[in-house]
Amino acid sequence: MDMTNDRWEYTSDYMKRVFGRQDAHLSNLMTRAVESGLPDIAVSADVGRLLLLLTSLTRACTALEIGTLGGYSGIWIARGLQPGGRLITVEAERKHADFAQQQFETAGVADRVDLRLGKALDVLPDIATELGEASLDVVFLDAIKVEYPDYWRAVCPLIKPGGLILADNVLGGGSWWIDNEDDASRNAADEFNRLVADDPDFESVAVPLRQGVLIGRRMR
Ligand SMILES: C[S@@+](CC[C@H](N)C(=O)[O-])C[C@H]1O[C@@H](n2cnc3c(N)ncnc32)[C@H](O)[C@@H]1O
Numbered sequence: 385m386d387m388t389n390d391r392w393e394y395t396s397d398y399m400k401r402v403f404g405r406q407d408a409h410l411s412n413l414m415t416r417a418v419e420s421g422l423p424d425i426a427v428s429a430d431v432g433r434l435l436l437l438l439t440s441l442t443r444a445c446t447a448l449e450i451g452t453l454g455g456y457s458g459i460w461i462a463r464g465l466q467p468g469g470r471l472i473t474v475e476a477e478r479k480h481a482d483f484a485q486q487q488f489e490t491a492g493v494a495d496r497v498d499l500r501l502g503k504a505l506d507v508l509p510d511i512a513t514e515l516g517e518a519s520l521d522v523v524f525l526d527a528i529k530v531e532y533p534d535y536w537r538a539v540c541p542l543i544k545p546g547g548l549i550l551a552d553n554v555l556g557g558g559s560w561w562i563d564n565e566d567d568a569s570r571n572a573a574d575e576f577n578r579l580v581a582d583d584p585d586f587e588s589v590a591v592p593l594r595q596g597v598l599i600g601r602r603m604r
Pocket residue numbers: 425426427450451452453454455456457458474475476477480502503504505526527528
């Protein structure tokens with residue numbers, strides 16, 4: 385049977401319905417975020433669950449997220465950390481960061497989340513100096529798509545052997561899909577996908593969940 389537009393929409397909705405269970409805090413978070421003026425661009429609950437599962441399977445103690453928004457994906461990642469673990473999450477917009485900090489507190493994960501306000505490419509050098517090479521178990525990219533190749537170059541040396549690079553929107557975003565070759569975000573996502581896929585130290589794949597999630601593991 386061939387994939388059709390209708391079938392793709394049905395499949396995406398089905399995945400959210402069946403694998404998108406979430407508690408009251410998470411299920412209301414983005415409604416409250418939008419009421420506070422934040423854009424409705426968080427990952428879906430099934431992608432959130434994938435983040436939690438991968439963080440937990442990796443037995444992650446230290447994770448880094450680029451693009452906090454209202455804290456939705458960060459809460460999923462924080463819930464997958466080992467006891468005593470820490471998530472550093474980077475957000476450029478103060479309004480988003482303030483909202484997210486409140487959410488980390490009400491979700492009961494503020495003790496393990498360290499929110500850094502700033503543009504990722506400005507703050508990543510300091511984070512690299514602070515943590516050192518091979519210090520991160522999980523990295524999740526979800527900020528500006530055209531910057532993904534630069535995020536990759538900055539975070540790659542920080543990922544431990546056995547650690548993961550994860551990225552949202554590697555197949556599409558609100559205004560583009562991977563088959564629109566004239567779009568700058570699409571071209572950056574394609575460049576990023578190929579950089580990770582061709583890195584001999586990583587094994588990687590993109591899963592077509594929602595708008596595509598890349599999963600790469602440092603093998604050595
Ligand atoms: C797609 S949203 C993140 C969604 C979030 N990961 C979630 O699923 O709940 C992207 C976020 O990245 C932030 N952002 C944009 N440019 C940034 C930059 N240069 N550095 C860090 N964050 C940035 C935006 O303000 C926005 O909050």
